Amino acid sequence: MRAVLLNAPGEIVVGEVEDAGVRESTDAVVRVIAAGVCGTDIRAFAGRPGPVMGPACGHEFVGVVEDFGADVVTLRRGEVVVAPFMFADGVCVQCVRGVPTSCRAGGMWAVAAGGAQAEAVRVPFADGTLVPVPVDVTDERIPAVLSLADVMATGHHAIAGPGRGVPGVVAVVGDGAVGLCAVLAARAAGVERILLLGRHEDRLRIGKSFGATEIVTVREGEAAAQVLEATGGAGADLVVDAVGEQEALDTAFAICADGGALSLVGGPHGGIDLMGCFLRNITVSGGLTPARRYLPELLDEVLAGRLDPSPIFEATVPLADAARGYQLMADRQATKVLVRV
Amino acid sequence: MRAVLLNAPGEIVVGEVEDAGVRESTDAVVRVIAAGVCGTDIRAFAGRPGPVMGPACGHEFVGVVEDFGADVVTLRRGEVVVAPFMFADGVCVQCVRGVPTSCRAGGMWAVAAGGAQAEAVRVPFADGTLVPVPVDVTDERIPAVLSLADVMATGHHAIAGPGRGVPGVVAVVGDGAVGLCAVLAARAAGVERILLLGRHEDRLRIGKSFGATEIVTVREGEAAAQVLEATGGAGADLVVDAVGEQEALDTAFAICADGGALSLVGGPHGGIDLMGCFLRNITVSGGLTPARRYLPELLDEVLAGRLDPSPIFEATVPLADAARGYQLMADRQATKVLVRV
Known part of the structure; x- marks a missing residue:
């Protein structure tokens, strides 16, 4: 064959x-x-x-x-x-x-x-x-x-996996297929605000059609500041990492609300500041769907x-x-x- | 004054x-x-x-x-x-x-x-x-x-913080005041099996009176094998780290069930294998109570x-x-x- x-x-x-x-x-x-x-x-x-x-x-x-x-x-x-x-x-x-x-x-x-x-x-x-x-x-x-x-099962896991009910604000780092599916899963779950961070116009357009309520175009580290501003300094209740590289993990950590959750579904090829998560009460969830x-x-x-x-x-x-x-x-x-x- | x-x-x-x-x-x-x-x-x-x-x-x-x-x-x-x-x-x-x-x-x-x-x-x-x-x-x-x-608020956070309902099996690494309080919190939450890992006879005795159903005396890395054997190879649904040192974090990771949660309340002075958590669907929770x-x-x-x-x-x-x-x-x-x- x-x-x-x-x-x-x-x-x-x-x-x-x-x-x-x-x-x-x-x-x-x-x-x-x-x-x-x-x-x-x-x-x-x-x-x-x-x-x-x-x-x-x-x-x-x-x-x-x-x-x-x-x-x-x-x-x-x-x-x-x-x-x-x-x-x-x-x-x-x-x-x-x-x-x-x-x-x-x-x-x-x-x-x-x-x-x-x-x-x-x-x-x-x-x-x-x-x-x-x-x-x-x-x-x-x-x-x-x-x-x-x-990918859609992964997007669903990104939102449902942490077991946190329906978060008020979800931020998705990465506009690849998994990130877009996480947006769709967030909308399906009834999430009110869905911020999508990405670089690719075409994909961000799909993200909007999937339910992203706010688009943050990622350019040299300004993304975190934008998300914090958009959330009154609090950050997002649930942040999905759909990339896995260190830069994305750092952004995800920076924009996560204290007491919130990181959902790593991109396969983490990098690290997360564990003591920082402890001090900020951030839960790290996700995994293979x-x-x-x-x-x-x-x-x-x-x-x-x-x-x-x-x-x-x-x-x-x-x-x-x-x-x-x-x-x-x-x-x-x-x-x-x-x-x- | x-x-x-x-x-x-x-x-x-x-x-x-x-x-x-x-x-x-x-x-x-x-x-x-x-x-x-x-x-x-x-x-x-x-x-x-x-x-x-x-x-x-x-x-x-x-x-x-x-x-x-x-x-x-x-x-x-x-x-x-x-x-x-x-x-x-x-x-x-x-x-x-x-x-x-x-x-x-x-x-x-x-x-x-x-x-x-x-x-x-x-x-x-x-x-x-x-x-x-x-x-x-x-x-x-x-x-x-x-x-x-x-300490009791910390023990409570160790069990309630991950938001996982009532786990079937909880393992607590560390028999200090926080570990003992986590045992008490687990019993209060209605957890059926509570394994307490420690080294100090006096404290383990308090742990038993607080509701630990099984005591695992920690001696040179055998503890993980004992917990796995006691859980049919699956590990514990929720593992509380009430120590924070690398050895305790390694034990906690080893005895956590795939799909389970680590609850770090000891203040993590060490690291956790993030890719390992991803592949095994382990959630890392906890934090300052x-x-x-x-x-x-x-x-x-x-x-x-x-x-x-x-x-x-x-x-x-x-x-x-x-x-x-x-x-x-x-x-x-x-x-x-x-x-x-």
């Missing part, structure tokens, strides 16, 4: 790999209809260290159940399914506790299993991993459903027409043109790219 | 200082009847860096209102009051948000105002700071009330006989013998010392 392969930094090709097939009785094989390109993929494409090392690529997919093993009980052949960015057995202590990302038997697509940017994917623990989607393969909501595999746990409720919202993150997919390419999709994202010409298979 | 003075590390004397008097119209003067010696005082006594620098000492007191300025409206002369370890104006954005420890006009006794281990204390922002206690000066619950000024906010509810519990942290005061000394009280705590012969004035 054909699959997107990262042969070396900057070198994306579509090549032949071994067909996905059922190996364990709990496996399924899903024929992919849409796969996402994630910032993590672009990180690997750019040669920066991260979980994705190549050659397999992609950890977001929607597809059709083609086959499954004898112990799979929740799926029907031919039905559309969505997978979270990590598979998980669904029955271990971590899964039962609602932290499927910590499942000892689980792992991430393209790292511990095949890549999702491929014609098909072997899905370990199919019952624990996949969520059926009651639509057909031509449904126009497929891109929205695909976003639930990772337990997408599998959120999927059913978010899927309901998408199918009911109340949640539509699909505008983050600013470009769609066929599998054969995956390299172009990667380049569009690397060049920041598309917030996120959908690969049609 | 007489006051405890730290003239140099290791050198506690009771000396003469200027009488406490009303300076601002929002001040009160409180004649102290009982003051606590805190781990922070002992830190300064031992010459270790911290907020308390001397010569003034003490930030926990219960006393009697002696005088107040023209703008004080909530107090009556002669009534018993308790103060949180920091004064605060009660009306600024931080106070209104429930974070009086971040009040810009506020500060800590013995640092930004007079010490509490003295015959009297000038109280800035008396209305915002003091809480009346409807008992007389001979009431046997005065020590319990005194504990609410800092907003004691003023918790005081009314905790006072109700004490006066109703449902909460009694007083066993942490293992010794009582008169003001003149404050030096002996410090030495008892420094030598770990008393978990906490009460100074009767």
